[in-house]
Amino acid sequence: MEAATNIGISAAAFGEISQAYRIRWGIGLCATCPAGRVVFRDGGCDCQQAPFCANARQLAIESALRWGEPSVQPCAYGKLLWAMPLMYNSQTLGALVASPSEARIFGQSEFTEPTEKRKTNPNPKPKPKPIDARTACADLRRRVELANLTNAAMLTDKRNQYYREQKRAEAIHEFKLQGQYNIRELFMRDEPELITAIRNNDLGKAREILNLLLVAIHHTAGKRIDLIKSFFMELVTTMSRTAVEAGGDPEQLLGTNFASLSQLASLNNMQQLSAWLHEILDSILNCIRKQRSRSGALLATMATEYIADNCHLNISRDDVAEVVGLSGSHFSRLLRQQTGRNFTEILNRLRVTKSAQLLRRSDQPIAQVAQEAGFRDQSYFTKVFHRYMKTTPRKFRQGHRSS
Numbered sequence: 001m002e003a004a005t006n007i008g009i010s011a012a013a014f015g016e017i018s019q020a021y022r023i024r025w026g027i028g029l030c031a032t033c034p035a036g037r038v039v040f041r042d043g044g045c046d047c048q049q050a051p052f053c054a055n056a057r058q059l060a061i062e063s064a065l066r067w068g069e070p071s072v073q074p075c076a077y078g079k080l081l082w083a084m085p086l087m088y089n090s091q092t093l094g095a096l097v098a099s100p101s102e103a104r105i106f107g108q109s110e111f112t113e114p115t116e117k118r119k120t121n122p123n124p125k126p127k128p129k130p131i132d133a134r135t136a137c138a139d140l141r142r143r144v145e146l147a148n149l150t151n152a153a154m155l156t157d158k159r160n161q162y163y164r165e166q167k168r169a170e171a172i173h174e175f176k177l178q179g180q181y182n183i184r185e186l187f188m189r190d191e192p193e194l195i196t197a198i199r200n201n202d203l204g205k206a207r208e209i210l211n212l213l214l215v216a217i218h219h220t221a222g223k224r225i226d227l228i229k230s231f232f233m234e235l236v237t238t239m240s241r242t243a244v245e246a247g248g249d250p251e252q253l254l255g256t257n258f259a260s261l262s263q264l265a266s267l268n269n270m271q272q273l274s275a276w277l278h279e280i281l282d283s284i285l286n287c288i289r290k291q292r293s294r295s296g297a298l299l300a301t302m303a304t305e306y307i308a309d310n311c312h313l314n315i316s317r318d319d320v321a322e323v324v325g326l327s328g329s330h331f332s333r334l335l336r337q338q339t340g341r342n343f344t345e346i347l348n349r350l351r352v353t354k355s356a357q358l359l360r361r362s363d364q365p366i367a368q369v370a371q372e373a374g375f376r377d378q379s380y381f382t383k384v385f386h387r388y389m390k391t392t393p394r395k396f397r398q399g400h401r402s403s
Contacts, residue, residue: 007031007039007094008086009149017096017143018042025136027100032057032083034092056081061095068158070098070137078102082137084144087151098140105131191238198242203285210235210281218270225273229264232277236260243284252287299324300338303331304346311350312374317343351375352388359397366393 028043
């Protein structure tokens with residue numbers, strides 16, 4: 001067997017993960033070298049070092065590395081395999097492999113006992129419920145990642161790459177089903193949906209539409225890179241204009257697009273151009289997110305300052321929303337997102353702060369202090385003051401006078 005230190009996991013760590021996995025799924029694991037030879041075993045495949053079984057485990061490991069996650073592979077002995085690579089940086093040191101029987105996954109019979117035994121046994125033993133292999137694969141990946149035994153970032157990149165290729169294939173299929181559209185017709189048809197996705201900062205939807213347009217552009221322009229670049233420049237112009245309208249910083253977008261358009265001249269194939277366009281989409285949406293975050297914080301600050309300056313007046317949520325140029329509902333969402341409080345809570349806190357200053361600095365009657373702080377009802381003032389200051393206005397004043 002391989003030395004334990006060579007496969008990226010100790011016997012103790014293997015035992016801990018395997019035991020937890022067995023409890024959860026009723027499936028044992030084995031730890032192997034990258035070539036599929038077993039080093040540690042807790043159930044799982046019982047054929048040990050048979051060359052074709054080692055090959056099957058190796059294929060399961062390679063499949064996980066290709067797709068970024070475990071995927072189910074068949075074995076000649078009626079088993080199904082999935083593996084999770086054990087890695088140090090980009091080097092694969094070994095893997096954890098699960099190998100349940102096909103019957104365990106699919107459930108080939110309602111009972112575990114043969115038909116002959118069931119005839120004589122009135123209470124046959126039910127078979128365990130079939131396993132959700134997809135969830136079991138994801139659980140193995142999660143356990144290995146939590147134990148920091150693999151390169152989670154690299155595997156995530158692999159999964160994302162596969163997802164992009166899958167979406168591209170779906171776009172090609174959809175384009176073929178749509179019949180004969182020229183690129184201009186397709187662009188005019190999909191442009192409103194692309195604009196809506198960018199305005200909503202919906203990266204997934206925007207990518208889906210871009211993939212369809214990329215397929216159409218490639219199909220229409222063929223190998224004419226100059227024509228493809230002209231279409232791409234038009235797409236970038238549309239996306240940038242939409243981003244500015246959605247709140248993106250024009251100067252930042254101009255700088256990003258200038259650098260990107262300068263890079264465009266050096267690109268010579270569709271793969272490079274496609275990656276370039278997706279990078280621009282990412283940067284445009286990131287610009288919108290940053291600007292909206294900054295704008296939201298600024299508007300919330302402006303609103304809070306206005307409330308503080310006018311809290312003694314009979315102001316409403318809609319009054320303040322109008323000052324910062326938002327609808328009442330949008331303003332309420334903004335305050336909640338930026339401060340964690342609603343308008344009434346912010347107003348009451350500021351009014352209590354103002355009343356506390358008056359109580360410390362003046363001899364005005366409490367009813368008058370309430371009025372000057374913006375409270376129209378003294379009993380309500382006392383209730384709100386106690387909520388935030390944990391004492392009544394009278395006791396608050398007395399405490400500060402005595403000190």
